[in-house]
Amino acid sequence: MPIDAESAILGGRVWDPAAGGPSVVAVRGGELIDLSSTFPTMRDLFETDDAGMALSVAEGPSLGSFAEILANTIPETRDETRPWLLSPIDLQVVKAAGVTFAVSMVERVIEERVRGDLNAANEIRGKIMDTIGADLKAVKPGSPEAQKLKEYFIAEGLWSQYLEVGIGPDAEIFTKAPVLASVGTAVEVGIHSSSTWNNPEPEVVLAIDSKGRIIGATVGNDVNLRDIEGRSALLLPKAKDNNASGALGPFIRFFGEGFDLDDVRQTTVTLSIDGPDGFHLDATSPLAEISRDPADLAGQLLGEHHQYPDGAVLYLGTLFAPVIDRSEAGKGFTHKVGDIVRIAAPRLGSLVNRVELSERCAPWTFGIRDLMGNLASRGLL
Template sequence: MDLIDAPEGLWLGRCWRPDVAGPAVVTLRDGTLTDITSATAPTVSDVLDLPDPAAHVRGAPGEALGPLDEIAANPCDRRNLHLLAPCDLQAVKAAGVTFARSMVERVIEEQAAGDPTRAEAVRARIGAAIGDSLRDLRAGSPEAAEVKRALQAEGLWSQYLEVGIGPDAEVFSKCPPMASVGPGADIGLLPVSTWNNPEPEIVLAVSSAGRILGATLGNDVNLRDLEGRSALLLSKAKDNNASSAIGPMIRLFDDGWGLDDVRRAELTLLVEGEDGYTLTGHSSMSEISRDPEDLVAQTLGRHHQYPDGVVLYLGTLFAPTEDRDVPGEGFTHKQGDVVTISAPGLGALRNVVRLSTEAPEWTFGTRALMKNLAARGLLS
């Protein structure tokens, strides 16, 4: 699939410019990546907090940097012009357990204590008890409360079911601002993990005032063994070097594309191993148990402010169970896997799996960005 499959869309992103040793705010005009960085809006966070971000992106003066396809093919290092994750100062948050089928897999991880050899037997036992009873439930509804009571009576209640169908969503910090990688970059796994998988997701772009202004794609890299051992290891399982991929660019909402399109989005996952192995998967946003607006409202509001805005992973329906190597142990990544997440209207996000200890170190953070923008005369 093309990196950007809807050229008629209004696109906002970031790229690294080696000539200024820093990032640029960019948009796409007639297939050309165009730098629209300005003192008015030197960051994507600033753009999204303008009264009308779409109008700004359409009308901002720009400098053509080159054809998008050529720039996207460049190596992701500071010697080359290349795409970055399309967020900068925003908090990177993620909603977990938002789909019934993946919720059951989280319960299996917990019951198996992170041991993939036990997962198949646990899956069969839980499947027999739960079946499809969770599929049509709306989280926090009276019907969900009845299911909760029934499961508790059977001794099958879990913290994952609590956040999956209870009134309160799971929203956690995926990584610090500026730590996400973009299209073409390596994504990282902890060396100690032996049971892990990609998570194809929609990522919302939200202003500091809570306005949902656009969407992009994300890979919320998941270490099933660590989280399965203990939910208190969530940050160790989720927040590592290169463990958050977002991109290729944010598609801003306009008259032709909006939040309802996100609600109908169909995501496709393709994993291609160096050994010829392939895995395909699917995540349908129509099956989400919590509406995106509800997830945003539970993330920020009067109870919690984010003055630089938020990008929010919405969770995934995808949870791979087919065996890759050892019967009964399911899927896990191998180094060199190429992971492609795509959705009509949002393009494609492609990354290569490495160890977090071997992926490029994250060294350009918020302090470096502020120094760079100041040196370029972009901070008032």
């Protein structure tokens, strides 16, 4: 839970076995309150004029305590006759912005240059860092200074498509997962079995309604397969969109008194990884160091040029650069099955997942047609 959970406006979803489907819930006094009769979907909540206020005043029965339902979410010990947590979104489009931090951009350049070759990564990483120095952090994407820097990189033979979206006018925004395919906390997060070089990406995730208004935020894990994307940027869909590869939650924190977009801008996301081999890693990603403002990224996603009638969520990118060696010197970091990944922010809460191969994670079987059928059978549509 957020450190100020008692005053936070938190909404999400649980699977309610009694209803045979998902229910929208609010968190109040440690209880999860079923609001499905007022908001059949999170999309309905997102589209309310003041979602935070509407969530605060809606009434419904308790489905149980957060602690009990969280404990029942863990697949190995789940009692499927009792509720468990789901991803806190449903019909929203799941998008992600890439190369929004300077360090992240450098790592993408490395991936492109070495085409997934771990042994060459350290050598070229040092060369690029010596060339770029600290100048990149001070350059505003799309500015005249960015254009001059682009010309310099071209002259040095270091220009890259990743540098284009890092300092050019247009952000990289891609589809992270299909509607309803994201996962929440306390369940497995997936990496494709063909990948041997991969990492978590701890990020703030914006909640955006169909009008383009940012109405809240959560934390997320934009799992990345570095070797696959490094072979070719055209393999981004395979590197990013696999079973259980997009995690977020546990809840959306909606804006209201005491929490707004400026608070999101000052968020520092923390990452910890504990492996079955005894490996431990801690890292931080301060959103204040992002190269593009969250509002600018939301505007590039949704506006007159592109509409999302059911709203969207947008992963904002990460400062985390996984260069710490894990198993062998010079090999950098990669996941092992069984890693426990904790992504947290003081005012957004903690997202905890165990790493597993995507092929072994719980399959995604409940789609849009299933959701509509379930809500109709419950008299909610």
